[in-house]
Amino acid sequence: MTPRRTVILGLDPGFARLGYALLRAEGAAVRLQTYGTFTTPAQEPPAGRYAQLATALTRLLRRTRPDRVAIEKLFFSTNVRTAMAVSEARGVLLLCCAQAGVPIVEFTPNEVKRSVTGSGTADKRGVQKMAQRILQLTEPIQDDDAADAVAIALTGLQVRIRQ
Numbered sequence: 289m290t291p292r293r294t295v296i297l298g299l300d301p302g303f304a305r306l307g308y309a310l311l312r313a314e315g316a317a318v319r320l321q322t323y324g325t326f327t328t329p330a331q332e333p334p335a336g337r338y339a340q341l342a343t344a345l346t347r348l349l350r351r352t353r354p355d356r357v358a359i360e361k362l363f364f365s366t367n368v369r370t371a372m373a374v375s376e377a378r379g380v381l382l383l384c385c386a387q388a389g390v391p392i393v394e395f396t397p398n399e400v401k402r403s404v405t406g407s408g409t410a411d412k413r414g415v416q417k418m419a420q421r422i423l424q425l426t427e428p429i430q431d432d433d434a435a436d437a438v439a440i441a442l443t444g445l446q447v448r449i450r451q
Contacts, residue, residue, distance in 0.1 A: 294322075297354040297390075298441025299306035299345075300433050301381055304328055306341055307433030310352050311423075311441045318445065320423050321352070325451040334373070338380045345367070345381055349388045358444025360400065360436070372387045393444050400436075404442040415439050 300346035
């Protein structure tokens with residue numbers, strides 16, 4: 289019997305910066321295929337920035353063909369304006385995934401921390417170090433948004449899609 293292959297795309301949603309990471313799992317082996325951050329220019333009107341996020345994600349979905357997408361839920365923000373922009377960006381991302389027919393799983397930041405480190409109160413560096421260890425990377429991912437997307441993708445590998 290051939291081990292099941294799973295390709296999962298992790299997304300750390302943002303208005304200015306969208307972190308992404310693609311993991312490929314075959315049996316117990318997990319490899320980080322690619323990761324990065326899409327940015328939108330601050331001088332661009334909001335609608336244009338949302339369109340840029342949609343275009344970038346649609347291209348990424350077509351290129352990588354993930355089995356599912358894991359995305360972080362907006363859990364809490366003290367800045368209402370930022371929370372609204374990120375919520376709207378999440379809506380754009382969710383729509384792109386739905387239009388591409390890719391199943392979505394969502395997690396709160398605490399669920400991601402607990403999944404990767406065993407503690408829902410782990411700090412960002414602790415999560416990055418554990419992801420580095422799990423994926424056997426020689427050094428941690430320096431970009432915070434991409435590193436968060438890696439952790440979100442790892443969490444997405446550990447759950448079944450609830451339909």
